[in-house]
Amino acid sequence: MAEELVNVICTFCGSVxxxxxFDVENYKGKKFCKLGSGKFSPKERIKSPMIDGxxxxxxxxxxxxxxxxxxxxxxxxxxxxxxVNEAIRLxxxxxxxxxxxxxxxxxxxxxxxxxxxxxxxxxGGSLGEIKNRADMVVFWGSNPLEAxxxxxxxxxxxxxxxxxxxxxxxxxxxxxxxxTKSANMADLFIKIKPGYDYPIISALRAIIKxxxxxxxxxxxxxxxxxxxxxxxxxxxxxYGAVLYGLGVTQSRGRDRNIENAIKLIQLLNRKTRxxxxxxxxxxxxxxxxxxPAWEAGYTYAIDFSRGYxxxxxxxxxxxxxxxxxxxxxxxxxxxxxxxxxxxxxVAHLKKIPVIQIDPFPNMTTLVSNVVIPSAVAxxxxxxxxxxxxxxxxxxxxxxxxxxxxDEQILEKMLEKVDQLMG
Amino acid sequence: MTxxxxxxxxxxLDQGATVEEKLTDEYFKAVSYCExxxxxxxxxxxxxxxRVKVKTEFGEVVVFAxxxxxxxxxxxxxxxxxxxxxxxxxxxxGTGMPQFKGVKATVEKTDEKVLNVKELVEVI
Ligand code: SF4
Numbered sequence: 053m054a055e056e057l058v059n060v061i062c063t064f065c066g067s068v069x070x071x072x073x074f075d076v077e078n079y080k081g082k083k084f085c086k087l088g089s090g091k092f093s094p095k096e097r098i099k100s101p102m103i104d105g106x107x108x109x110x111x112x113x114x115x116x117x118x119x120x121x122x123x124x125x126x127x128x129x130x131x132x133x134x135x136v137n138e139a140i141r142l143x144x145x146x147x148x149x150x151x152x153x154x155x156x157x158x159x160x161x162x163x164x165x166x167x168x169x170x171x172x173x174x175x176g177g178s179l180g181e182i183k184n185r186a187d188m189v190v191f192w193g194s195n196p197l198e199a200x201x202x203x204x205x206x207x208x209x210x211x212x213x214x215x216x217x218x219x220x221x222x223x224x225x226x227x228x229x230x231x232t233k234s235a236n237m238a239d240l241f242i243k244i245k246p247g248y249d250y251p252i253i254s255a256l257r258a259i260i261k262x263x264x265x266x267x268x269x270x271x272x273x274x275x276x277x278x279x280x281x282x283x284x285x286x287x288x289x290x291y292g293a294v295l296y297g298l299g300v301t302q303s304r305g306r307d308r309n310i311e312n313a314i315k316l317i318q319l320l321n322r323k324t325r326x327x328x329x330x331x332x333x334x335x336x337x338x339x340x341x342x343x344p345a346w347e348a349g350y351t352y353a354i355d356f357s358r359g360y361x362x363x364x365x366x367x368x369x370x371x372x373x374x375x376x377x378x379x380x381x382x383x384x385x386x387x388x389x390x391x392x393x394x395x396x397x398v399a400h401l402k403k404i405p406v407i408q409i410d411p412f413p414n415m416t417t418l419v420s421n422v423v424i425p426s427a428v429a430x431x432x433x434x435x436x437x438x439x440x441x442x443x444x445x446x447x448x449x450x451x452x453x454x455x456x457x458d459e460q461i462l463e464k465m466l467e468k469v470d471q472l473m474g
Numbered sequence: 475m476t477x478x479x480x481x482x483x484x485x486x487l488d489q490g491a492t493v494e495e496k497l498t499d500e501y502f503k504a505v506s507y508c509e510x511x512x513x514x515x516x517x518x519x520x521x522x523x524x525r526v527k528v529k530t531e532f533g534e535v536v537v538f539a540x541x542x543x544x545x546x547x548x549x550x551x552x553x554x555x556x557x558x559x560x561x562x563x564x565x566x567x568g569t570g571m572p573q574f575k576g577v578k579a580t581v582e583k584t585d586e587k588v589l590n591v592k593e594l595v596e597v598i
């Protein structure tokens with residue numbers, strides 16, 4: 053068959069590459085990285101909607117799902133990071149209607165950063181600014197070559213920008229507990245002891261403030277001399293960016309690490325220009341936080357059981373709720389918590405009725421009572437998604453399908469819930 | 475013989491490329507191993523293909539042992555996913571985020587089998 057190449061937007065990671073091509077006839081991507089190629093290649097699908105393993109129609113599965121949600125005292129509606137804003141919006145409305153808990157993948161990813169920005173605000177910028185202006189980039193606990201493979205080329209390392217013409221104009225530093233693939237592309241790699249991000253950031257703040265005598269000869273496995281060199285490079289950069297990853301948010305300190313890092317950036321901004329930004333994972337995990345923020349005022353861990361939104365990650369995040377056995381049903385969409393949650397959380401998920409909406413069979417499928425297959429957004433369904441820097445993109449539908457989109461499924465489910473609730 | 479390590483989990487390219495195909499062999503291969511430093515690998519008398527049991531106060535899991543010369547002694551890495559999640563620290567300290575990185579663990583050689591992902595869900 054003749055090749056039909058269309059320009060698409062990659063709906064895998066938070067880089068949301070908008071320059072990739074898709075051969076619709078042969079179902080093959082071009083210009084994608086290995087992760088994007090995986091996304092844009094044919095793979096096993098959930099064949100049909102199912103109730104307890106028995107194939108049913110979309111209408112029947114959705115009706116059963118609506119019943120489960122309406123009959124639950126406090127259902128958890130979790131996931132949302134790999135779907136479009138239009139579907140997420142319906143999800144927030146649905147959660148409110150059924151008096152449930154809305155939580156999303158950032159909860160086990162970058163949510164601690166959200167807590168830090170509630171405290172400190174965020175000196176941020178866009179990927180375009182990094183590409184055009186940043187003469188220094190620090191990847192802290194992030195490994196773009198494995199998690200966002202085209203990010204370095206398009207925006208942050210080898211990107212040719214307006215003021216930064218090539219790699220030589222840019223200093224790249226990687227801070228991590230192990231020598232990752234990304235460490236090999238750095239001008240300077242700083243290996244730290246696991247869980248020591250906080251004291252190292254504090255030491256950098258002290259040095260930059262001129263209180264270097266307070267810093268011991270070694271902090272978190274890093275010699276003071278090297279910390280001084282890094283602090284010096286940071287102060288002398290014209291436009292710097294700290295791009296942090298899960299190495300910082302999932303380690304000891306979590307939100308406090310980010311708070312401290314933001315304070316470091318605030319301090320640097322008295323002398324020069326620096327920004328800090330998370331390397332977001334799923335292509336629309338930003339939307340999974342932004343959409344509930346416009347609708348209900350919070351980005352994750354939102355409880356609607358009292359009829360109005362309450363935010364408290366220590367109580368209403370999916371892992372807290374599951375470990376406390378404080379939900380009696382779950383709707384899981386566009387994510388796979390059975391594969392990605394600690395066993396203590398999965399144990400409760402196995403005990404309650406679970407509804408899953410996803411294009412592909414995964415580990416959550418194995419424990420779900422109702423399974424509703426969906427169209428793949430960005431290939432078989434369209435909608436809006438936020439890139440990791442909060443810039444919205446319209447992702448396309450380029451392949452026809454029998455599968456319903458997440459938006460269609462949720463619309464129908466809302467209708468059913470309305471009917472059942474009278 | 476056991477060694478004590480600090481365990482971290484994280485993304486890898488293979489894990490990401492197969493993440494939408496969780497019930498396949500490729501995904502199983504991408505997530506069911508533990509990387510160890512040269513010193514710890516030797517101390518445990520391991521060769522490629524051997525299996526190890528990783529234990530923490532939160533659980534245990536059997537995975538394949540892989541040598542990573544770039545790791546420091548006393549560190550272990552399991553790709554993010556169901557195997558790592560059998561042993562990581564589920565406590566969130568009020569943030570909602572379990573501690574997926576930096577968990578004290580012991581590693582020992584074992585003859586036990588590495589469960590596939592379906593079997594793993596069953597034993598939880
Ligand atoms: S870097 Fe991310 S968005 Fe770009 S092609 Fe790779 S997976 Fe897709």
